[in-house]
Every structure is written in structure tokens, then in C-alpha cells.
Amino acid sequence: MADSIVELAAGSEIAEQIRPKSFSYIAFQQFIRNERAILGVIVLLLLVLAAIFAEQIAPYDPYKTNYANVKQPPSAAHFIGTDELGRDSFSRLIYGARISLVIGFLVSAVSTTIGVVLGAASGYFGGAIDMIIMRVVDVMMAFPLLVLAIALVAVFGPSQDNMMLALICVIWIWPARLVRGMVLSLRETEFIVGAKALGATETTIIFRHILPNVFPIVVVQASFLVAEAILAAAALSYLGLGAQPPTAEWGSMLSNAKELMRILPVMSIAPGLAIMVTVLANNFIGDALRDALDPTLRR
Amino acid sequence: MRLKGILISVFVVLVLALSLAPAAADGHCPQEGGTFTIGVDTFLPMDPNTAAHDWTFYAITNINSMLFRIESGQPVGDLAESWDISEDGTVYTWHIRRGMMWHDGNEVFPEGESREVTAHDVVYSIYRQYDDESSIMAADLRNLFVSAEATDDYTAVLTLSGPDAIIYDKARGLTFTAIVAQEAIEHYGDDYGLNPLGSGPFEFVSYSPDEEVVLRANEDYYIDPCLDEVIFRVMPDVPAAMIALEAGDIDWWGAVTPGDDVGRFLDNEDMTVINFGCPVATRLYMSVDKAPFDDVRFRKALSHMKDGEAINAALRGPTHVKGAGTAGPGVAGYVEGLYDEYHSYDPELAMSLMDEIGIVDSDGDGWREFEGELLEIPMFSWNSDPAPDYVAAMVDAGAQVGLKIRPEIADPGTNNARRIDGEWGIYLGQGWCGEGGTNALWGRNGWISTLGYVDEEIFSLLDQSAQNLNEEEREAQLQAATTRIAAIYFEPAFGFFNIFTVKNNYVKDFFGGEWTLNLVTDDHNVWINEDER
Known part of the structure; x- marks a missing residue:
């Protein structure tokens, strides 16, 4: 029997193969094997770079009018033409990435944070806290997101900041509901009961256990919320309730371009395409994160 | 054989004459029935006291009778079959048409239980407008009004303190005094605008706010309307409305047609482009009673810092007309050369004027300060195209001279409330036309008096012109008022634009909006040629 025992040197190839892998390592491997996820990351990275280096990339000042050069079709000087005030549409598109991405990530981050805190409190403490938070969530879920956001912007007044505030007010309910459900099942598990038996405080239980x-599911949800926020912001700006002129924002660019639809369709297509590509990239990443972080979906 | 030939020729001529004849005053219609669908971008409740809105008046002028209507610039009888004016021009005696009935089949007058419209209704309607100080009664009429009385059921007498030279003004005069029934006003109260009741050629059927208004032919009207139904379709998305117009989903676009589309429709042989014939201005107002707007040099700087003509030409396309003032070319009171004299593009001058009054960039951040603080001026505007583009253009023009302008774009109601409250800032304005418009805007208690536009000399010139029946003298007084407005206010002008509406050619005997809409009169009766549709 002793002859059959093979001692494995630490760090050897076989040892590496059979060494247990961490959850994050497996998830990461799964993520980078997903082609759509890589495409999404590349697109998003390019957009982020465009947003950061907009001053260097944009050939013109996006707010500079040129009345001798209005409604020009695409050309070498103006890749996607000029708008009704003679502003370069390509430069406005580049600057628009900055606004859209900031709105998407900021709204998603803040609403997810609020949703996690309230959802965790609701699920863990239950009782009156749960009842109050969940009834608010139920009432808000009875309305379509955009309708509620429009109503809130109407109250706050149309502006980019108020639009973000309105979106945060209506989006936090989704992570809150998700987290509450998960916390409800987690708080009954043995390791939580064990932690309680060992005298762990509630704060420790919530934050440590x-x-x-x-977290993994929240990250997935947050990535989808980025796309949702970008889309909702574009819709609100299209309706004149978000970014105000002359801000270069994709939704308001779409709104402006509708009057030129017949003579300069590229003016509508370009911001529309930008919104679509950004949302799609986020959704690809979200899908891949979900596949990677949920063991039941792992291939 | 010869006789037979003559008879055939006569028959052919008769048939041709009958088929080509327009709808006659006796109610004959080449084709009866059909629905006339009118597209507009906005619509308000139809109370003639409060609906200071041209497209809404399209409906009001068909639901309600007016004392007279304006056709091709001339007054023609409606509820008043005729009228006399005293020699000094201060007493109008209106002879009311007999047999005009209030619409029935509604909550106020059940079917078959209507009553005749009388001179007492005319008096009631005039006093209802006069007593309500916020009503749209024209300023000239309000200032001159002495009394209105019914001497019998068919005679109403309007007495003024002086002659009113613009009582027939198609944009503001007595044409906007719709005759209403006291019973209907009392029955519906504040909701009258949602349930209008009149004695005009069409009866109100339904109103879905922001969607549509439906009217049906009033068979008791003294002329039988050729149309069965009139629908006002509210279409805030103007590009979509233009497509609907071409597709025949709407028969007439009654609101402002965008410049690019005007050019296209002019080339379309199935469409007719109709000019309102009264160019309206786009300009800026400001809180002239508050610093720094109270300094004429700052107002002048605001006017010169932007290339108004280029902006207007870019945004209005072929409808753009160069000029400044309330009256455009061809309108009484027009002053040629006003734009070049007061509003030419000169950013260097604008900057030196601001430097002169101490609005300077002292901290080197690229923006000018006033009294030690960043001068950030809110620019108020409504939110439908192309208004936000004018704001964007002003923000850029300001940036070029170091003046920070903050866009404040809101719905028309909020924007209007800010003007009434006299909030500090600059306001985008457009519209107003002709003598009545000049009076209503710049006159005593005028539309922008809440912003501090108060000048006794301008009031006096406008009061004098409104009462002056001598056209040459009146023109001189109006021009003097227009020039003084430009000189003391420097109201930054962009220029004028012509209002064009567009109809499909299968709509017959239609002569355009002209601020009010007359579908059925003694000389016109609009009909739809279904064969051409």
C-alpha cells in the first residue's frame, strides 16, 4: 500500500490542478470565457475612454454654434453632420457618452446602495419595518418606472440632477425587493443561527455573514440597472424632462433630431445607436456576471 | 338638329357651371357630409375669456357665434346681421340676426328646448369679458369701454369713450368676443371651457384633453354646414403631424408649420400652403425694472451679443423674415431698418458696454461678475420646438462674451406663471401681430407689464393710435411707438417668421385660419371632395 502513495510537491502541475479553486477565481474564469461579455467590456471600456478623453477626441466644441453651416450632411469635416444650430453632431455624441455613463453608473450605484440597505433591514428585522418598506415598494411597483419618474420630475422640475434624483427614487425598489427575499432565506440558515448562538451582534451578522x-446577485442586478437608468434617462431627456439644452445628451439629441428625420436621418440614428450599443454592452456584461456568479447557471 | 345641338350645349354648360360652383350661401354643397380633421400642436379649454390661444379659437369661433367675422381682412356679419356706427365712432348699434338658436341636446338646453339668441346675450358676453380683468378682452377696447346695453331683443348698443380704430383687428379685436349663454356659464361654472355651448355652425360633442375635440354640424344654423363633423386632433409631435398630413390622416395643419416642411409642401401639388399674412416676431423680454436689466446699456449689450438674424434664419428656414418690432413687413406700424439700427450682431460692442457698466470678469474664470458675484442669468422659455434651440443659441452667444446664461425651460403654464410673477431673468417670446398685438403687448397693462415695461409715452402713442381713424396719422403714431420701444427697451430681436398652415387640396372652399377659423359664412362653406381624397 505504501508504494502506491505518491507525494505531491507543492506547486506542481498536478497539485495546482486538484487544488480547490476559490469562488471568485471560478467566476472570473467563467466570465472571461463568455465572448459576449468580453465584447460588452470592450465596448464599455471604449465608451468610458471616449467620455474621459472627450476634449481630446471630439473634433469641435460641442456647444459652439455655426449658423453658416447648419443641417449639413455627413462629411469628412463633420462625420455625422451638423444640427440645426450648426453644431458638430459627432462632437456632441462623444460628449453625450460622458453624461449618459455618469447617469447610468451613478443612478445604479446609489439606488443599489439604498435598495440593499432597506432590503436587508426589511428582510432581517421583519415586523413593522418590513411591513412599511415592502408596502412602499408594492405601491411603487404598481406604476411603470417611466410614468413614476415623469411624475417626480414634474414635481421637482425638469433638469439633469432632478432626473437622476427621480430615477434613484423609482429604481431602488428592485434591489430592495431582491435583497429582502435573499435575506429572508439566509437568516434561517444554520450558519446564521450558529453566529447568533455564538453571540454575534446583528450588525456583525448582517455585514459579515x-x-x-x-453581494454577487446584487452586482448582477446593478449591472442591469445601469442599462435601465441609461435608457430611462434618454427617454426622459427625449421628453424634455432631463438634460436641458444645450447639454449634449443622447436623449435630447434624439429629441432635437426628430424634426430633421426626413432630411438628416443620421442625426436620429447616431444617438439612437449609441444608446442601443451602450445598453446592449451593459446587458451582455450583466448576463455574463449572472452566469458566472450563480453556481446553478454555471456551464 | 340645330335646336338639338343648342339644347345639348346649354345642358353641358349648365352641368359644368353647377359642378364648378363653390358652396353657395344658401347652403348648397357640391358634396355633403364628411369629417374635416384639423391638426394642432396644443389646445386649451374653450372658454373665450381665458383661451388666449389661437388654435383653441379655431374651435370657439365655430361653436360660438361672434358679432361679426373677418374674411380677407374685412368684417362680415355673423350674429349681427348689420350694424351702424355713430359719426364720432363711439356708438356701435348691432342688429342681431333673428332665429339664431342656442345649441340643444345638452345639459342646459335639452333637445328641442333651446331658445333664441338675443341682444341680452351679447350684452352679457361683453360684460363677462369686461368684468373679468384677466380675460383676453383687447386692451384698446377695455380702455375705451363705457357701456353695453340691449335696447330690445334684437338691438345691442356698445358705447365707447372714443373711436376704436382696431375694433376689427383680426388678431385681437372684438372678433375674440364670443357670444355665450348665461345659463351655460352658470350651469358649468369653471368647467364651461370643457363643455362649451354656443350658437355657431358646429355643436360641441366631446373633448379629450391633449387628444381631440369633436364638433358636429348644427342643423339649426342659418346656413347648413356642408361638413358633418369637425375634429381637432392635438398632435404635439409636429414631425409626426407632418407625416399624418401627407397621409391624409389630417386634412389641415392649423398650427405653425416648420420651415423645412413649408418648402417641401410648396412643391407638393396635392397641398396648399396658406400664409397667415402677418409675420410674427421672436424676441427676448427681460426684467427691465431690476438690475442690471434696468441699465439700457446692458439691454443693448444683450441685443448686440447674438447674431439674431442668423439664429432666426437657421431655426425658421424659409419662413424667416428679417426685421424687428411687433409689426412685420406689410403690417401697420412696421419700421424698416429697425433691426440693423438696434439689433445688429456686434459682440465687441456688447463686451465694451458690459465693461462700461462694471460687468467684468475680475477673477479670470472666463465669466463676468456683477457687483462682485458671478452674473448667471436665467433664460426662461417654454419647452416646444424650436424654443429650446433659441435658448441654446443664447447660451452659446453669452459664452462668447463671457456672460453665463442658465436655461430654465418649462411647460408653457409654468413659463407664463414666471412672467406674471415678474421673476428676474430673460424671457423668450414669440407671436403677436398687427396693431392689436402691439397694443396688447406694449400698451398699458400689456402682457409684459409685469416685467416692468411701463412707459407713459409709449402708452400715450398707442392710446392715440387706437383711437385715430386717420390711417396715415395712425401709421405714424404706431411707428413712433415701435421706434421708441426699440430705443428704450432694446428688446433683443431675432426677426420675424411667417406662419404657414397647410391643407390637402381635397378640402374645398377653405380660406385659411387668420387667427380665427370661419368654416361656414355667407360666402364660404367648407366641404370635402371625397373623390379626390
Whole structure:
């Protein structure tokens, strides 16, 4: 029997193969094997770079009018033409990435944070807290997101900041509901009961034991919320309730371009395409994250 | 054989004459029935006291009778069959048409239980407008009004303190005094605008706010309307409305047609482009009673810092007309050369004027300060195209001279409330036309008086012109008022634009909007040629 025992040197190839892999390592491997995820990351990275280096990339000042050069079709000087005030549409598109991405990531981050805190409190403490938070969520879920956001912007007044505030007010309910459901099942598990038996405080239980288990799913949800926020912001700006002129924002560019639809369709197509590509890239990343972080979906 | 030939020729001529004849005053219609669908971008409740809105008046002028209507610039009888004016021009005696009935089949007058419209209704309607100080009664009429009385059921007498030279003004005069029934006003109260009741050629059927208004032919009208139904379709998305017009989903676009589309429709042989014939201006107002707007040099700087003509030409396309003032070319009171004299593009001059009054960039951040603080001026505007583009153009023009302008774009109601409250800032304005418009805008208690536009000399010139029946003298007084407005206010002008509406050619005997809409009169009766549709 002794002859059959093979001692494995630490760091050897076989040892590496059979060494247990961490959850994040497996998830990462799964993520980078997803082609659509890589495409999404590349597109998003390019957009982020365009947003950061807009001053260097944009050939013209996006706000500079040129009345001798209005409604020009695409040309070497103006890749996607000029608008009704003679502004270069390509430069406005580049600057628009900055606004759209900031709105998407900021709204998603803030609403997810609010949603996680309230959802965790609701699920863990239950009782009156749960009842109040969940009834608010139920009432808000009875309305379509955009309708509620429009109503809130109407109250706050149309502006980019108020639009973001309105979107945060209506989007936090989704992560809140998701987290509450997960916390409800987690708080009954043996390791939480064990932690309680060992005298762990509620803060420790929530932050050390529950939230880390909720985190992967929250990340997936947040990535989808980025896309949702960008789309909702574009819709609100299209309706004149978001970014105000002359801000270069994709939704308001679409709104402006509708009057020129017949003579300069590229003016509508370009910001529309930009919105679509950004949302698609986010959704690809979200899908891949979900596949990678949920063991039941892992291939 | 010869006789037979003559008879055939006579028959052919008769048939041709009958088929080509327009709808006659006796109610004959080449084709009866059909629905006339009118597209507009906005619509308000139809109370003639409060609906200071041209497209809404299209409906009001068909639901309600007016004392007279304006056709091709001339007054023609409606509820008043005729009228006399005293020699000094201060007493109008209106002879009311007999047999005009209020619409029935509604909550106020059940079917078959209507009553005749009388001179007492005319008096009631005039006083209803006069007593309500916020009503749209024209300023000239309000200032001159002494009394209105019914001497019998068919005679109403309007007495003024002086002659009113613009009582027939198609944009503002007595044409905007729709005759209403006291019973209907009392029955519906504040909701009258949602349930209008009149004695005009069409009866109100339904109103879905922001969607549509439906009217049907009033068979008791003294002329039988050729149309069965009139629908006002509210289409805030103007590009979509233009497509609907071409597709025949709407028969007439009654609101402002965008410049690019005007050129296209002019080339379309199935469409007719109709000019309102009264160019309207786009300009800026400001809180002239507050610093720094109270300094004429700053107002002048605001006017010169932007290339108004280029902006207007870019945004209005072929409808753009160069000029400044309330009256455009061809309108009484027009002053040629006003734009070049007061509003030419000169950013260097604008900057030196601001430097002169101490609006300077002292901290080197690229923006000018006033009294030690960043001067950030809110620019108020409504939110439908192309208004936000004018704001964007002003923001850029300001940036070129170091003046920070902050866009404040809101719905028309909020924007209007800011003007009434006299909020500090600059306001985009457009519209107003002709003598009545000049009076209503710049006159005593005028539309922008809340912003501090108060000048006794301008009031006096406008009051004098409104009462002056001598056309040459009146023109001189109006021009003097227009020039003084430019000189003391420097109201930054962009220029004028012509209002064009567009109809499909299968709409017959239609002569355009002209601020009010007359579908059925003694000389016109609009009909639809279904064969051409």
C-alpha cells in the first residue's frame, strides 16, 4: 500500500490542478470565457475612454454654434453632420457618452446602495419595518418606472440632477425587493443561527455573514440597472424632462433630431445607436456576471 | 338638329357651371357630409375669456357665434346681421340676426328646448369679458369701454369713450368676443371651457384633453354646414403631424408649420400652403425694472451679443423674415431698418458696454461678475420646438462674451406663471401681430407689464393710435411707438417668421385660419371632395 502513495510537491502541475479553486477565481474564469461579455467590456471600456478623453477626441466644441453651416450632411469635416444650430453632431455624441455613463453608473450605484440597505433591514428585522418598506415598494411597483419618474420630475422640475434624483427614487425598489427575499432565506440558515448562538451582534451578522452572500446577485442586478437608468434617462431627456439644452445628451439629441428625420436621418440614428450599443454592452456584461456568479447557471 | 345641338350645349354648360360652383350661401354643397380633421400642436379649454390661444379659437369661433367675422381682412356679419356706427365712432348699434338658436341636446338646453339668441346675450358676453380683468378682452377696447346695453331683443348698443380704430383687428379685436349663454356659464361654472355651448355652425360633442375635440354640424344654423363633423386632433409631435398630413390622416395643419416642411409642401401639388399674412416676431423680454436689466446699456449689450438674424434664419428656414418690432413687413406700424439700427450682431460692442457698466470678469474664470458675484442669468422659455434651440443659441452667444446664461425651460403654464410673477431673468417670446398685438403687448397693462415695461409715452402713442381713424396719422403714431420701444427697451430681436398652415387640396372652399377659423359664412362653406381624397 505504501508504494502506491505518491507525494505531491507543492506547486506542481498536478497539485495546482486538484487544488480547490476559490469562488471568485471560478467566476472570473467563467466570465472571461463568455465572448459576449468580453465584447460588452470592450465596448464599455471604449465608451468610458471616449467620455474621459472627450476634449481630446471630439473634433469641435460641442456647444459652439455655426449658423453658416447648419443641417449639413455627413462629411469628412463633420462625420455625422451638423444640427440645426450648426453644431458638430459627432462632437456632441462623444460628449453625450460622458453624461449618459455618469447617469447610468451613478443612478445604479446609489439606488443599489439604498435598495440593499432597506432590503436587508426589511428582510432581517421583519415586523413593522418590513411591513412599511415592502408596502412602499408594492405601491411603487404598481406604476411603470417611466410614468413614476415623469411624475417626480414634474414635481421637482425638469433638469439633469432632478432626473437622476427621480430615477434613484423609482429604481431602488428592485434591489430592495431582491435583497429582502435573499435575506429572508439566509437568516434561517444554520450558519446564521450558529453566529447568533455564538453571540454575534446583528450588525456583525448582517455585514459579515449576510451581505457577502447577497453581494454577487446584487452586482448582477446593478449591472442591469445601469442599462435601465441609461435608457430611462434618454427617454426622459427625449421628453424634455432631463438634460436641458444645450447639454449634449443622447436623449435630447434624439429629441432635437426628430424634426430633421426626413432630411438628416443620421442625426436620429447616431444617438439612437449609441444608446442601443451602450445598453446592449451593459446587458451582455450583466448576463455574463449572472452566469458566472450563480453556481446553478454555471456551464 | 340645330335646336338639338343648342339644347345639348346649354345642358353641358349648365352641368359644368353647377359642378364648378363653390358652396353657395344658401347652403348648397357640391358634396355633403364628411369629417374635416384639423391638426394642432396644443389646445386649451374653450372658454373665450381665458383661451388666449389661437388654435383653441379655431374651435370657439365655430361653436360660438361672434358679432361679426373677418374674411380677407374685412368684417362680415355673423350674429349681427348689420350694424351702424355713430359719426364720432363711439356708438356701435348691432342688429342681431333673428332665429339664431342656442345649441340643444345638452345639459342646459335639452333637445328641442333651446331658445333664441338675443341682444341680452351679447350684452352679457361683453360684460363677462369686461368684468373679468384677466380675460383676453383687447386692451384698446377695455380702455375705451363705457357701456353695453340691449335696447330690445334684437338691438345691442356698445358705447365707447372714443373711436376704436382696431375694433376689427383680426388678431385681437372684438372678433375674440364670443357670444355665450348665461345659463351655460352658470350651469358649468369653471368647467364651461370643457363643455362649451354656443350658437355657431358646429355643436360641441366631446373633448379629450391633449387628444381631440369633436364638433358636429348644427342643423339649426342659418346656413347648413356642408361638413358633418369637425375634429381637432392635438398632435404635439409636429414631425409626426407632418407625416399624418401627407397621409391624409389630417386634412389641415392649423398650427405653425416648420420651415423645412413649408418648402417641401410648396412643391407638393396635392397641398396648399396658406400664409397667415402677418409675420410674427421672436424676441427676448427681460426684467427691465431690476438690475442690471434696468441699465439700457446692458439691454443693448444683450441685443448686440447674438447674431439674431442668423439664429432666426437657421431655426425658421424659409419662413424667416428679417426685421424687428411687433409689426412685420406689410403690417401697420412696421419700421424698416429697425433691426440693423438696434439689433445688429456686434459682440465687441456688447463686451465694451458690459465693461462700461462694471460687468467684468475680475477673477479670470472666463465669466463676468456683477457687483462682485458671478452674473448667471436665467433664460426662461417654454419647452416646444424650436424654443429650446433659441435658448441654446443664447447660451452659446453669452459664452462668447463671457456672460453665463442658465436655461430654465418649462411647460408653457409654468413659463407664463414666471412672467406674471415678474421673476428676474430673460424671457423668450414669440407671436403677436398687427396693431392689436402691439397694443396688447406694449400698451398699458400689456402682457409684459409685469416685467416692468411701463412707459407713459409709449402708452400715450398707442392710446392715440387706437383711437385715430386717420390711417396715415395712425401709421405714424404706431411707428413712433415701435421706434421708441426699440430705443428704450432694446428688446433683443431675432426677426420675424411667417406662419404657414397647410391643407390637402381635397378640402374645398377653405380660406385659411387668420387667427380665427370661419368654416361656414355667407360666402364660404367648407366641404370635402371625397373623390379626390
